Amino acid sequence: MAPHRSDLWEREDTPPETTPAAPPVPPAPAADAVVLPAIKDAVASGVITGLLLLPLVGFRATESGSGPLTLTYRFGLVAVFALLVAGLRLVLNLTLWRPGRKIRDNRSAGLAALSAKVAPAARPAFFALALLYPLLAVTLSGGLSPSRYWVDLGIYILTYVMLGWGLNIVVGLAGLLDLGYVAFYAVGAYTFALLSTSVPLNAFFDAHVAEGFWASWSFFVCLPMAGILAALWGVILGFPVLRLRGDYLAIVTLAFGEIIRLVLINWVSLTNGGAGISSVPAITFFGVPFNGNDDGFAARFGLDYDSMHRMIFLYFIILGLAALTALVTIRLRKMPVGRAWEALREDEIACRSLGINTTLTKLTAFATGAMFGGFAGAFFAVRVRFVSPESFTFMESAVILAIVVLGGMGSQMGVAAAAILLIGGMEMLRNLSFLKASFLFGPDFDPSLYRMLIFGFAMVAVMVWRPRGLVANRMPTIFLKQRKAVSGALVKEGHG
Amino acid sequence: MAAASFTPKVPKSWDRDPLLKVDHLSMRFGGLVAVGDVSFRAGRGEVTAVIGPNGAGKTTVFNCITGFYKPSTGRLALMQGGPATMAELDALTAGGRAWAKTAAGATYLLERLPDHKVSSRAKVARTFQNIRLFSGMTVLENLLVAQHMSLTQAGLINPVALLNLPSWRRKQKAALELALYWLDKIGLTARADDPAGDLPYGDQRRLEIARAMCTQPVLLCLDEPAAGLNPRESHELNTLLRAIRTEHQTSILLIEHDMSVVMEISDHVVVLEYGRKIADGAPGDVRNDPKVIASYLGVEDEAEAVAVTGVPA
Structure with missing residues (x-):
């Protein structure tokens, strides 16, 4: 078996333990001999940066209306850049570039030990934080209404956490590269939207159960149906394509995602085409509507009506759905089917030699992943109360896949962290209003325009530093004496 | 049948009570005949070794038995429980089914089963030449x-x-x-x-x-289990395989180049060369077979001609 490349590299870094004497290390220079030159170097580079940038950045000719060109000065920006360079060089000189610095023997072993220490606390901490988040948002922003933005952001992030966990089953556990995951999200959303707005269904329940029954209960009835239908579509997609592997599977799933979207656009009589389906019923508190009426949620629970009640309820709905995804996945991993998924990712031929029906196993992975996508889709429809094909573009699939890959394939906490970083980070980049300060880029600067650029750089940086994702280790599903994380270098990515 | 020239007066144990009966197995890849009309039996509770020079078709035979290849022609009958009669086998072959209950137990036609069912239903397990x-x-x-x-x-x-x-x-x-x-x-x-x-x-x-x-499994197929092992590890392997045979009633079919393993633990050796069977018998008999010596050590042109034409077709 050929060792993994990074494995080889690690071995090179690691001196064998049996080496009789430690290799001679040059004596570390005295602190003065390090700090003083470092400061000198930092100042010098800061000055050079300043001088270089002074003509390039410091002066700017702007055309004011029809008048002549005027010169504006941006010395503040020059100073910021110069200080950045100086500070960075100082830090680097004192840490990474420090003369005589002892190179740590096994960087990844240190990280692995660290993550092993953090890992047991990460999951409860994440769920505790997620549970308390609305309370925190309301308290810190000072009231229900001001917290709308933060609760909405929480819902948004949790939707992606759930989607990431769902796709993680397919990509991370079973090793099947699925570029069309958004198709199942769309199936779930349209299932709920179509069923809940269906006139015959509304009429039927009005006549036989109670007036307005379907509008208030449809989400809870349709949620399982959305999951089942999405799973069914997962099987329908899976059957013909699962004999494909790797790149070919990826291309066909990509096409499937696009086909679903194009069908949604073109089947106007059913889906109302590109105009989408509006007036999807809002979520109710298990039949109790969130409105200001006497039979509304606020009145029944003796609260003052606030539209934020609905938002907070939505937050807990998506938190519950995400937790369900996580718990089912944790449970499935310990069951034969979950082990078979992971074995499939490791070596499909060996699986077949052990009597595992690989087609069936892949289909269950596709169907399970699709089901959670369908749940998330139904939630999306009830949150936005409007679905249109535009919400289900390839970009969505790409973002969800990026979350899974960035988080570390197969790792739930990694995926959650990546979703928070990517989705939350993208959102935070909208808020860099301090960059608009007059001494920086000026009021005309729109930081959100650079979101994708920064996003791209961040992705590249993570992939360079942590090629196996934020959490590269795999936790075994069972252990005899001690649960030891399996190094990411040994875990395979799957080939289709 | 190819084994005819080796059938002695007293029937061998693998002929009396075969677990696996390979009949006229051929595997062609396009125009290349990787395995041509190979027939042999693997006895119940025995260690059967398949040996031969590189490229002789040993692994192809294994892949056919374990369902990873569909043989071009031939029958691979696995008889769990006890040997099936010729009539039972022929009836099963004539029918479309992959398995049938026989008087002594269940009989599976491995060439009709998909690979995962060869393992899960017929109970044939395998290992791989390059560890998987x-x-x-x-x-x-x-x-x-x-x-x-x-x-x-x-x-x-x-x-x-x-x-x-x-x-x-x-x-x-x-x-x-x-x-x-x-x-x-x-x-x-x-x-x-x-x-x-x-x-x-x-x-x-x-x-x-x-x-x-x-x-x-009832039959364990090992593809070069001793490859890359040092003598001590080889010895441990022999001990393990013997234990598997005696304590678990699992028959073993193995491909091996390490003659110390083959001669020490196998009850029955089948020799393949260029996709055909050239010898079949107890280890001692095979060791002294002129055709086997010819294929392993090489002989003068004239002797080789005799050896090759002597291959039973």
Whole structure:
């Protein structure tokens, strides 16, 4: 078996333990001999940066209306850049570039030990934080209404956490590269939207159960149906394509995602085409509507009506759905089917030699992943109360896949962290209003325009530093004496 | 039948009670005949070795037996329980089914089964020439994956397992015990929680055999189990294989180049060359067979001509 490349590299870094004497290390220079030159170097580079940038950045000719060109000065920006360079060089000189610095023997072993220490606390901490988040948002922003933005952001992030966990089953556990995951999200959303707005269904329940029954209960009835239908579509997609592997599977799933979207656009009589389906019923508190009426949620629970009640309820709905995804996945991993998924990712031929029906196993992975996508889709429809094909573009699939890959394939906490970083980070980049300060880029600067650029750089940086994702280790599903994380270098990515 | 020229007056044990009966097996890849009309039997409770020079078609025969290749022609009958009569076999072959209950037990036609059913139904397990462990899973997990079939009789996603009910926990405990038994057998209990990919080569070889044994097979097919092992490890392997044969009533079919392993543990040796069988018999007989000596050591042109034309067709 050929060792993994990074494995080889690690071995090179690691001196064998049996080496009789430690290799001679040059004596570390005295602190003065390090700090003083470092400061000198930092100042010098800061000055050079300043001088270089002074003509390039410091002066700017702007055309004011029809008048002549005027010169504006941006010395503040020059100073910021110069200080950045100086500070960075100082830090680097004192840490990474420090003369005589002892190179740590096994960087990844240190990280692995660290993550092993953090890992047991990460999951409860994440769920505790997620549970308390609305309370925190309301308290810190000072009231229900001001917290709308933060609760909405929480819902948004949790939707992606759930989607990431769902796709993680397919990509991370079973090793099947699925570029069309958004198709199942769309199936779930349209299932709920179509069923809940269906006139015959509304009429039927009005006549036989109670007036307005379907509008208030449809989400809870349709949620399982959305999951089942999405799973069914997962099987329908899976059957013909699962004999494909790797790149070919990826291309066909990509096409499937696009086909679903194009069908949604073109089947106007059913889906109302590109105009989408509006007036999807809002979520109710298990039949109790969130409105200001006497039979509304606020009145029944003796609260003052606030539209934020609905938002907070939505937050807990998506938190519950995400937790369900996580718990089912944790449970499935310990069951034969979950082990078979992971074995499939490791070596499909060996699986077949052990009597595992690989087609069936892949289909269950596709169907399970699709089901959670369908749940998330139904939630999306009830949150936005409007679905249109535009919400289900390839970009969505790409973002969800990026979350899974960035988080570390197969790792739930990694995926959650990546979703928070990517989705939350993208959102935070909208808020860099301090960059608009007059001494920086000026009021005309729109930081959100650079979101994708920064996003791209961040992705590249993570992939360079942590090629196996934020959490590269795999936790075994069972252990005899001690649960030891399996190094990411040994875990395979799957080939289709 | 090809074996005719070797059939002595007293029928050999593998002819009296065969577990696997390979009849006229041929495998063609386009115009290339990798295996041409090979027939042999593997006795119940015996170690049968398939040997031959590189490219003789040994692994192709293995891939046909374990369902990874569909043979071009030929019949591969696996007789669980006891030998089937000729009439029973012919009736099964004439019918469209892949298996049938016979007087002595169940008989499977392996060429009609998909690869995973060869393992799960016919109970034929195999290892690979280039080790195929689940390297990112622990040693223990590897052995549990192998028990997939016995754990999923109630369905792939069954509610009893999802809810972790007691009946499920008992089943899992039994699976764990079997895994621990084999861990103990191959001496890897101390490394149960280490990833399989971290094990030394010899341990990986033994683990692959243990993993195959966790499927509780009637026939264990080993593709060069001693390749890359040092003499001490080879010796340990012999001990392990003998134990498997005697204590578990599992018959063994193995491909091997290491003659010390072949001669020491096998009851029956089949020699292939250029996709055809050139010898078949007890180790001592095969060792002295002129055609085998010719194929392994090489002979003068004239003698070789005799040897080649003497191959039974």
